């Protein structure tokens with residue numbers, strides 16, 4: 001579905017002083033190659049400024065690279081923009097494709113005309129998406145009056161109404177609560193499984209990746225550092241999961257053998273662990289009566305940064 005070969009993109013910035021202006025060339029993406037098969041969900045990860053958006057903009061046809069080869073479904077995105085755009089959907093967490101002052105239903109109807117979706121197919125898709133995403137209560141609401149979670153759900157529907165083969169998701173759950181996140185993840189998983197839509201997911205939320213993508217691409221400073229399964233990466237570098245425990249009463253001894261105690265606050269205690277949570281949960285519940293517990297996932301950005309700074313990945317992959 002996506003073929004990227006030796007992709008390179010630079011930006012030129014003006015620097016220096018008024019008397020001695022200097023042109024500084026910044027390599028946002030350097031020599032990246034990867035392939036995404038139809039029906040895959042791939043997480044595209046990296047710290048701020050790594051080059052993710054630049055890659056996605058090239059893949060959507062918004063930017064032209066300096067060099068390298070890119071085809072998406074056999075088309076060169078920036079050369080065959082019209083045909084390309086008809087086959088892809090995109091949701092950018094920070095922006096909306098909905099008309100600000102129009103009721104959601106009218107925006108979706110306008111998109112039907114933009115993409116020339118047959119009326120019967122539109123009705124069928126709208127019914128399915130309304131059902132899966134719970135759009136019903138706010139179809140008559142203008143986009144500007146939607147909550148962030150509602151807006152994201154409406155944007156997802158808007159991106160998929162024309163049956164694209166490929167979906168770009170950029171931070172689809174940023175700023176949402178747990179329930180709203182899960183609803184969106186559930187929907188994306190459904191669309192991928194039932195309709196075979198290929199998904200490229202850019203996110204800082206490890207929960208999105210764990211739920212949706214088996215494979216991840218990690219980029220930093222414009223270079224691809226890792227292309228492979230999330231599992232081994234997490235097992236090896238994903239330290240920093242935390243178990244937050246609220247005991248029935250402040251424990252006489254908050255230290256639990258086998259876990260690293262990070263801190264206590266009355267009946268609450270925080271422990272660090274890596275790998276699966278079942279073992280640490282069993283240790284804690286055997287230690288003292290527990291009222292509540294949650295697992296805090298590591299910040300993917302910190303994990304990636306640690307991997308990169310430690311040079312661990314380079315050694316691991318070759």
Ligand SMILES: Nc1ncnc2c1ncn2[C@@H]1O[C@H](COP(=O)(O)OP(=O)(O)OP(=O)(O)O)[C@@H](O)[C@H]1O
Nearest residue numbers: 011012026028046047048049050051052053054055
């Ligand atoms: N239009 C532009 N002009 C100049 N420099 C740019 C431009 N767009 C991006 N850059 C630079 O290219 C690098 C990669 O940026 P990019 O937006 O691709 O990163 P990103 O991985 O998407 O980051 P974030 O997670 O913050 O969105 C950054 O150093 C950025 O400052």
